[in-house]
Each structure stands twice: as C-alpha cells, then as structure tokens.
Amino acid sequence: MAYQFPALTSEQKKELSEIAQRIVANGKGILAADESVGTMGSRLQRIKVENTEENRRQFREILFTVDDSVSRSIGGVILFRETLYQKDSQGKLFRDILKEKGIVVGIKLDQGGAPLAGTNKETTIQGLDGLSERCAQYKKDGADFGKWRAVLKIDNQCPSHLAIQENANTLARYASICQKNGLVPIVEPEVIADGDHDMEHCQYVTEKVLAAVYKALNDHHVYLEGTLLKPNMVTAGHASTKKYTPEQVAMATVTALYRTVPAAVPGICFLSGGMSEEDATLNLNAINLCPLPKPWKLSFSYGRALQASALAAWGGKAANKKATQEAFMKRALANCQAAKGQYVHTGSSGAASTQSLFTACYTY
Numbered sequence: 003m004a005y006q007f008p009a010l011t012s013e014q015k016k017e018l019s020e021i022a023q024r025i026v027a028n029g030k031g032i033l034a035a036d037e038s039v040g041t042m043g044s045r046l047q048r049i050k051v052e053n054t055e056e057n058r059r060q061f062r063e064i065l066f067t068v069d070d071s072v073s074r075s076i077g078g079v080i081l082f083r084e085t086l087y088q089k090d091s092q093g094k095l096f097r098d099i100l101k102e103k104g105i106v107v108g109i110k111l112d113q114g115g116a117p118l119a120g121t122n123k124e125t126t127i128q129g130l131d132g133l134s135e136r137c138a139q140y141k142k143d144g145a146d147f148g149k150w151r152a153v154l155k156i157d158n159q160c161p162s163h164l165a166i167q168e169n170a171n172t173l174a175r176y177a178s179i180c181q182k183n184g185l186v187p188i189v190e191p192e193v194i195a196d197g198d199h200d201m202e203h204c205q206y207v208t209e210k211v212l213a214a215v216y217k218a219l220n221d222h223h224v225y226l227e228g229t230l231l232k233p234n235m236v237t238a239g240h241a242s243t244k245k246y247t248p249e250q251v252a253m254a255t256v257t258a259l260y261r262t263v264p265a266a267v268p269g270i271c272f273l274s275g276g277m278s279e280e281d282a283t284l285n286l287n288a289i290n291l292c293p294l295p296k297p298w299k300l301s302f303s304y305g306r307a308l309q310a311s312a313l314a315a316w317g318g319k320a321a322n323k324k325a326t327q328e329a330f331m332k333r334a335l336a337n338c339q340a341a342k343g344q345y346v347h348t349g350s351s352g353a354a355s356t357q358s359l360f361t362a363c364y365t366y
C-alpha cells in the first residue's frame with residue numbers, strides 16, 4: 003500500500019530516534035522512579051515511613067542529587083506527575099537537576115487499570131482521553147519520553163485473546179500519540195510473575211503478547227526506531243517450584259524477543275517485576291552474554307531492583323543520605339555493567355539486595 007499519509011516528519015523521526023538512542027547508549031538504562039502515590043505508599047510502609055508528599059520528595063531528592071557520575075549508568079529517569087513538578091530543598095526543579103546531569107526525563111502516562119468484562123479478572127489500561135494534550139504539556143515541561151504499563155497475567159484462560167488484543171491496541175494508540183508530541187514511548191506489556199507456571203509457559207505467553215504488540219504498533223504507524231520496549235524477562239511464575247539459572251532465563255528471554263521484536267527497535271529495557279536486586283542484575287548480565295543474535299541494546303528500566311537497598315539504607319532519615327546514595331549508585335553501576343555483559347558478582351551484596359521484591363497482583 004502506498005505511503006500516502008506520513009504520520010511524522012523526518013525531523014520528528016530524527017528527534018525521536020536520537021532520544022531513544024541516548025537513553026540506552028553505552029550500557030545505560032532507566033531508573034523507574036514513577037511509583038504512583040499509592041505504590042510509593044507500600045514502599046514507604048516497608049521501611050515504616052509515612053506516605054506524605056514531603057517524604058516522597060525527600061527520598062527522590064536524595065536519589066536525584068547523587069554524584070553526576072550516575073549519568074554514566076542512568077540514561078533516563080521516569081517520573082510520576084507529582085515528581086515532575088517537585089523541587090529540591092534549594093528550590094531547584096528535579097527535572098532540571100536530572101537534565102543538567104545529561105539524563106533524559108520521562109513521565110508515566112497511563113492512569114491505571116480497568117476491568118475487562120467477561121474475562122477472568124483481566125484488565126485494560128486507562129489514560130487515552132486527553133493524552134495528546136497531556137503529552138504536549140509534559141514535552142513543554144521538559145519530558146522527552148513517556149511510559150505506559152499494560153498488565154497481562156498467566157492464569158486459567160489468561161491471558162485471553164481479548165486482553166492481549168485490547169492491551170496491544172491501547173499501547174499502540176498511546177505510542178502514536180506520544181510520538182506526535184515528541185515523546186519517545188516506552189511500550190510496557192508486562193506479563194506478571196504471579197502463578198505457578200513454568201518458564202516455558204511464560205515464554206509461550208510472552209511471545210504471543212509481544213507478537214500482538216508489534217502487529218498493533220505497525221497498524222498504528224508507530225515509528226519503531228523512536229520507541230523502547232519494556233518487557234518482563236521470561237521466568238517461571240513466582241509460586242513455581244522449578245528453579246532456573248540466569249543462563250536458562252537468558253536463553254528463554256532472548257529467544258522470545260528474537261522471534262517477535264523487530265531489529266529496528268533500538269533498545270529493550272527490562273522491568274524487574276519483583277526479582278531481588280541481585281537476581282535482576284545477574285539475569286540481565288546473562289541476557290547480554292546469551293549466544294543468540296541480539297540486534298537491540300538490552301538494558302534495564304528497574305523500579306524496585308534499583309531502589310530497594312537505597313530505601314532500606316534511608317529509613318526516612320536525612321542523616322542516612324550518604325549511605326542511601328551509595329546503595330543506589332552501587333545498583334546503578336552493577337546494572338550498567340550487566341547491560342554490557344560485564345557484571346561480576348563479588349558476593350558482598352547487602353541483605354536488601356538479595357531479598358525478593360515480589361508483590362502479588364502488582365497493580366497500582
């Protein structure tokens with residue numbers, strides 16, 4: 003079919019692909035600091051800190067004012083709306099602090115799940131109404147990429163054909179709206195780890211989901227060079243008794259990606275999905291060492307697996323700033339090494355880094 007109605011100009015495409023490439027250059031990845039107020043509440047509850055706007059601000063100030071060398075490991079930070087407009091204690095906007103470090107600012111754009119009638123408690127994601135206007139405003143306010151998380155689960159009759167198609171289509175609508183407004187869309191179809199299924203079943207489902215997502219992105223004329231994918235790694239369900247090595251996880255994950263994700267996509271930044279910090283790093287390292295063709299950058303976009311040790315070190319006390327920043331830097335560096343297949347586990351990780359961070363039915 004003739005290319006009659008081009009969606010983007012060549013300047014728009016150039017800008018989008020440059021942003022996407024910058025985020026994942028040289029082993030860099032993404033800090034997903036976009037927990038909604040509710041999700042941040044459960045993180046703070048774990049360390050017995052009250053979920054107030056000021057406490058959320060204080061923790062994020064500590065992360066974002068870390069030494070400038072963090073920009074060698076972190077190429078982008080995803081923010082929640084509240085955080086995009088927050089300032090440090092000197093009155094400087096967080097987004098300006100990040101930009102001055104050379105870090106690309108992103109914004110969470112989805113607005114949570116809604117039930118899909120007639121399914122086994124499956125969901126779609128809301129937030130398309132008014133999305134173009136919000137994207138335009140966020141672009142003016144300094145954001146250069148967006149994030150939209152769709153959740154699919156493995157269960158009796160799940161994910162259903164309807165849930166796969168609906169979430170793929172919604173992700174594609176979101177992605178095309180982002181690109182029109184100059185934001186690189188992070189496309190996140192997460193197959194959550196709830197369940198006792200084995201790794202092979204997760205691989206089968208992940209392939210089905212990703213194949214549907216890339217069909218929908220193509221249908222919606224999304225410019226793949228100006229996108230990033232944020233998928234789950236292929237693992238067994240959290241309740242499975244079967245255990246797999248990082249090399250096995252890596253082989254299943256890269257196989258699923260190789261079968262479904264076009265080489266035009268510049269980067270794949272995994273979510274951590276409740277893995278411990280150390281497992282998330284070891285799996286990413288094995289993925290980068292996997293002896294299969296890997297035409298994309300394979301990196302990270304971790305929330306829990308970049309912040310758990312830092313949160314534990316902070317404990318809500320300003321006096322712990324240094325220890326908090328050290329804990330965060332340690333994970334950022336480890337994941338940057340893993341994104342290049344150069345991570346060597348020293349065996350000196352703190353207790354928080356080996357703890358499972360799994361939360362059942364992780365919605366927000």
Ligand SMILES: O=P(O)(O)OC[C@@]1(O)O[C@H](CO)[C@@H](O)[C@@H]1O
Pocket residue numbers: 034035036037038041080151190273274275276303304305306307366
């Ligand atoms: O799985 P992780 O690495 O902790 O977080 C992945 C993620 O998409 O899920 C969270 C909840 O929406 C977000 O804060 C984050 O961006």
